[in-house]
Amino acid sequence: xxxxxxxxxxxxxxxxxxxxxxxxxxxxxxxxxxxxxxxxxxxxxxxxxxxxxxxxxxxxxxxxxxxxxxxxxxxxxxxxxxxxxxxxxxxxxxxxxxxxxxxxxxxxxxxxxxxxxxxxxxxxxxxxxxxxxxxxxxxxxxxxxxxxxxxxxxxxxxxxxxxxxxxxxxxxxxxxxxxxxxxxxxxxxxxxxxxxxxxxxxxxxxxxxxxxxxxxxxxxxxxxxxxxxxxxxxxxxxxxxxxxxxxxxxxxxxxxxxxxxxxxxxxxxxxxxxxxxxxxxxxxxxxxxxxxxxxxxxxxxxxxxxxxxxxxxxxxxxxxxxxxxxxxxxxxxxxxxxxxxxxxxxxxxxxxxxxxxxxxxxxxxxxxxxxxxxxxxxxxxxxxxxxxxxxxxxxxxxxxxxxx
Numbered sequence: 236x237x238x239x240x241x242x243x244x245x246x247x248x249x250x251x252x253x254x255x256x257x258x259x260x261x262x263x264x265x266x267x268x269x270x271x272x273x274x275x276x277x278x279x280x281x282x283x284x285x286x287x288x289x290x291x292x293x294x295x296x297x298x299x300x301x302x303x304x305x306x307x308x309x310x311x312x313x314x315x316x317x318x319x320x321x322x323x324x325x326x327x328x329x330x331x332x333x334x335x336x337x338x339x340x341x342x343x344x345x346x347x348x349x350x351x352x353x354x355x356x357x358x359x360x361x362x363x364x365x366x367x368x369x370x371x372x373x374x375x376x377x378x379x380x381x382x383x384x385x386x387x388x389x390x391x392x393x394x395x396x397x398x399x400x401x402x403x404x405x406x407x408x409x410x411x412x413x414x415x416x417x418x419x420x421x422x423x424x425x426x427x428x429x430x431x432x433x434x435x436x437x438x439x440x441x442x443x444x445x446x447x448x449x450x451x452x453x454x455x456x457x458x459x460x461x462x463x464x465x466x467x468x469x470x471x472x473x474x475x476x477x478x479x480x481x482x483x484x485x486x487x488x489x490x491x492x493x494x495x496x497x498x499x500x501x502x503x504x505x506x507x508x509x510x511x512x513x514x515x516x517x518x519x520x521x522x523x524x525x526x527x528x529x530x531x532x533x534x535x536x537x538x539x540x541x542x543x544x545x546x547x548x549x550x551x552x553x554x555x556x557x558x559x560x561x562x563x564x565x566x567x568x569x570x571x572x573x574x575x576x577x578x579x580x581x582x583x584x585x586x587x588x589x590x591x592x593x594x595x596x597x598x599x600x601x602x603x604x605x606x607x608x609x610x611x612x613x614x615x616x617x618x619x620x621x622x623x624x625x626x627x628x629x630x631x632x633x634x635x636x637x638x639x
Contacts, residue, residue, distance in 0.1 A: 373414040380418065420468050427465070427473055430457055436480055451501075452493040452546065455485055460501040462509035462518070474513070481506075482517045487525045490547040494554075495532040495540060496565035500632075503529060503572045510579070519579055526576045526585065533588045538595045539612035540566050553613070560620040561612040566592055567633030593637070606630065 434440035437447025438456040458477050465474040503525050510518035531549040532540040539561045541551040553561065570589045577585035595617055596606065608629035609620035626634065 373411060374418060375414075376417055378418070420470075423464065423468055424470070427461065427470070431473070431476070436484055452489050452491045452498065454487065454489065454493075454498065454502050455480065456501050459485070459505040459509075462505050463512055466509065466512045478509075478513075478515060478517055481521055485521055487521070487528055488547050490545065492543045492545045492550070492552065494565075495529055495542055495544055496562075496568060498525070499529055499569050499572050503576070507572060507575050507579075511575075522576060523580055526573065526580075530573070530585060530588075535612060536615055537612045537617045538588075538591055539610055539617050540569070540592070541612070542566075557609070559611055559613045560609040561617075563606055563608040563610060563630045563633045564628070566610070566612070567596070568636050570636055571639055606633070 429442075429445075430440045433445040434447030434457075436455050436458060438449045438451040438454065439447070440457065441448055458480060462474065462477055462481075465471075465477065503522060506518045506522040506525065509515070510522065525546075528546045528549070529544060532542075532544045532551050534551065535541055542553040542557065542561060542565055544551050553559065570592070573585040573589035577583060596610075599606075599610075599617065599619065601607065601619065603624075605624045607619045607621050607623055608625060609623075611618050611620045624630075
């Protein structure tokens with residue numbers, strides 16, 4: 236009987252194992268089938284010659300943005316603001332309808348696009364309270380941001396059209412800002428306390444290893460660049476501890492080639508801003524020393540400053556990866572700091588030489604009044620070294636400083 240029972244158990248186990256194997260094989264084949272269907276669908280979408288599919292494939296975001304724009308425009312007419320979920324739902328319906336309806340796009344001329352842009356009239360999209368609340372637009376003083384998750388995309392499509400997206404009732408904007416500023420200050424306190432604890436006087440703090448790093452010339456870049464923020468946030472004790480470090484430890488006589496642009500906007504600008512706010516002579520004295528060292532980059536027959544300077548020796552050069560050319564966003568973003576330094580020191584060259592850059596650029600007459608971002612500055616007469624235009628990196632702050 237024992238042998239018979241053992242055989243029955245073994246037989247049952249064998250049957251069970253066989254069933255499990257069959258189920259596994261069936262599941263594998265089902266997964267393969269689903270994968271094949273999905274692959275065929277993706278292939279149809281990416282390689283289809285159908286005009287409607289091609290239109291959506293080539294510019295899906297454009298379709299979504301226009302759908303959101305039209306929906307918001309209609310919502311204003313009926314004074315019925317749409318929630319973000321409603322907008323996303325309508326976007327999906329619009330895209331589905333567009334895929335089902337053949338669309339043939341006619342090529343638009345640049346002149347036509349220009350006229351459409353000029354004719355467009357920005358409109359208020361919302362009325363009433365803040366349209367994208369996160370459990371309420373106003374933030375409680377004790378709110379815990381540890382569990383915060385960003386809401387994601389498609390939240391600000393209206394900015395594409397240059398509209399003013401919000402309408403605030405009297406005092407609402409100020410109350411909203413006041414409810415948030417304590418959290419902004421707390422974030423600054425958190426960052427500064429750890430910098431002061433682990434990397435005080437270093438150019439940067441490494442947040443994982445909790446060590447300082449001095450890769451910007453050993454000039455205390457983070458400290459100096461934060462001075463005006465400390466003052467404006469009322470963190471005066473922290474400000475004066477940083478002031479004492481500048482007075483006793485900051486040394487610009489560094490045998491290192493630093494970026495003229497980065498050191499001007501962060502170090503020189505930070506010192507000048509701290510002096511304007513506090514009127515503490517420590518900062519203007521340090522600014523005079525640093526400004527004189529950086530200004531040697533302007534000793535260039537072309538009138539366009541070099542990109543790097545050795546703060547100890549005064550030796551100048553362009554960046555290693557751009558040895559013959561200056562970069563528009565760099566040599567065009569020095570003027571505010573040197574104009575301010577000129578006012579404080581009485582040295583007129585700081586102002587005239589830095590602003591001469593703009594006169595030179597104006598005389599180069601770029602096509603369409605936009606400037607390519609490489610300018611050869613190792614020749615007597617500067618000339619454009621490429622034809623690439625951008626409002627992003629390599630050119631952005633140049634256009635900002637023209638306005639300032």
